Amino acid sequence: MVPGQHMPLFEVFIRSRRGLDHKHVGSLHAETHQQALEYARDCYTRRSEGVSIWVVRSGDIVASQEEDAGEFFDPMDDKPYRHATHYRLPPEVDNM
Amino acid sequence: MNDSNASPEELLRRFQARIDAEQRIEPKDWMPEAYRRTLVRQISQHAHSEVIGMQPEGNWILRAPSLRRKAVLLAKVQDEGGHGLYLYSATETLGVSREELVEALHEGRAKYASIFNYPTLTWADIGAIGWLVDGAAIVNQISLQRTSYGPYARGMVRICKEESFHQRQGYEVILTLARGSAEQKAMAQDALDRWWWPSLMMFGPHDAESAHSAQSMTWKIKRQSNDELRQKFVDQTVPQAEFAGLVIPDPQLLWNAERGHYDFGPIDWEEFNRVVAGNGMCNRDRIAHHRRAHEEGEWVREAVRAHEERKRERAAQDAA
Ligand SMILES: [Fe+2]
Ligand SMILES: [Fe+2]
Numbered sequence: 001m002v003p004g005q006h007m008p009l010f011e012v013f014i015r016s017r018r019g020l021d022h023k024h025v026g027s028l029h030a031e032t033h034q035q036a037l038e039y040a041r042d043c044y045t046r047r048s049e050g051v052s053i054w055v056v057r058s059g060d061i062v063a064s065q066e067e068d069a070g071e072f073f074d075p076m077d078d079k080p081y082r083h084a085t086h087y088r089l090p091p092e093v094d095n096m
Numbered sequence: 097m098n099d100s101n102a103s104p105e106e107l108l109r110r111f112q113a114r115i116d117a118e119q120r121i122e123p124k125d126w127m128p129e130a131y132r133r134t135l136v137r138q139i140s141q142h143a144h145s146e147v148i149g150m151q152p153e154g155n156w157i158l159r160a161p162s163l164r165r166k167a168v169l170l171a172k173v174q175d176e177g178g179h180g181l182y183l184y185s186a187t188e189t190l191g192v193s194r195e196e197l198v199e200a201l202h203e204g205r206a207k208y209a210s211i212f213n214y215p216t217l218t219w220a221d222i223g224a225i226g227w228l229v230d231g232a233a234i235v236n237q238i239s240l241q242r243t244s245y246g247p248y249a250r251g252m253v254r255i256c257k258e259e260s261f262h263q264r265q266g267y268e269v270i271l272t273l274a275r276g277s278a279e280q281k282a283m284a285q286d287a288l289d290r291w292w293w294p295s296l297m298m299f300g301p302h303d304a305e306s307a308h309s310a311q312s313m314t315w316k317i318k319r320q321s322n323d324e325l326r327q328k329f330v331d332q333t334v335p336q337a338e339f340a341g342l343v344i345p346d347p348q349l350l351w352n353a354e355r356g357h358y359d360f361g362p363i364d365w366e367e368f369n370r371v372v373a374g375n376g377m378c379n380r381d382r383i384a385h386h387r388r389a390h391e392e393g394e395w396v397r398e399a400v401r402a403h404e405e406r407k408r409e410r411a412a413q414d415a416a
Contacts, residue, residue, distance in 0.1 A: 018122065
């Protein structure tokens with residue numbers, strides 16, 4: 001390791017309660033996955049914020065860019081009929 | 097509290113205690129092998145139903161009566177494919193591969209909802225499916241949002257959010273026909289006549305005859321019994337039929353003020369068993385079509401692989 005160089009970056013996901021999804025909470029530097037787990041525990045769950053942690057190397061995450069969101073999500077905008085509210089039903093049967 | 101040195105009895109006790117405390121079981125938790133197997137069977141059966149269910153509706157995409165109806169039906173069928181994906185992924189968290197699941201479907205070892213073995217003869221059937229079949233599925237799925245296996249429960253939450261549009265568009269089709277010409281109203285009635293009983297059968301055998309029910313209730317895989325859910329569906333659907341001016345094909349259907357529920361006539365379980373056993377109108381077609389779709393998609397997967405291979409070669413050349 002080059003002196004002064006940081007260890008690899010990991011993204012941290014925490015499940016706050018049994019039954020919920022893991023949620024992204026932040027990132028940290030660590031040398032190995034195991035170490036990242038321990039750092040994440042020390043760093044992100046000091047007040048029992050979680051019951052389970054996932055760590056993933058940041059470099060392994062492929063993300064779409066928000067600047068491209070217009071084009072990327074474009075096909076979703078013009079389909080109002082995907083929403084339940086698009087179908088107007090008389091009040092007598094509107095509870096479905 | 098370490099699982100690795102606890103006795104099997106102790107592990108089982110902790111497992112059940114967790115379920116009794118309304119906590120979810122997550123993929124890496126210890127679980128009895130029979131719990132795992134039951135989940136694999138049930139969730140994959142549910143996944144297969146979503147995917148096979150695309151066929152009777154897909155049959156009408158090109159023939160839907162207007163551009164709006166086509167777009168809506170296409171969006172709905174696309175959702176069902178997505179539901180299949182959510183559920184296959186939930187099954188995969190239990191350590192089975194997609195290949196194994198699909199193979200079990202193709203070889204007839206895995207089942208799917210037998211209602212999808214009925215043909216869609218007229219446009220009104222598309223309305224009836226959304227209204228009744230999705231309606232029945234929603235009743236079941238709402239209950240399963242509280243199932244004990246975490247990934248399954250979360251999949252159900254996602255699916256329920258999308259289902260409401262399915263039922264509403266179906267009822268809209270039925271209501272439009274029911275308020276149309278005499279011929280159109282007759283089409284809507286005919287569709288209700290054919291889809292009503294199979295929809296009631298979707299909830300499965302009566303509680304007394306249901307093979308897996310008791311254990312599944314203890315494990316909270318199932319949260320409400322087949323008969324409870326079926327009753328709920330009948331109670332909410334009868335007023336919707338009345339509002340559309342349609343008649344539910346059951347002479348014994350009657351409001352029971354004492355019970356606060358509708359009474360309804362006996363279900364023809366012989367027909368149910370015949371269809372489950374593979375002798376419904378479309379069983380063979382459905383599986384043959386699924387196989388064919390998979391085989392005919394092989395060239396796409398092959399092209400993707402070849403394209404990636406070429407990209408890697410080119411990158412290697414550029415680097416050299
Ligand atoms: Fe669905
Ligand atoms: Fe649906």
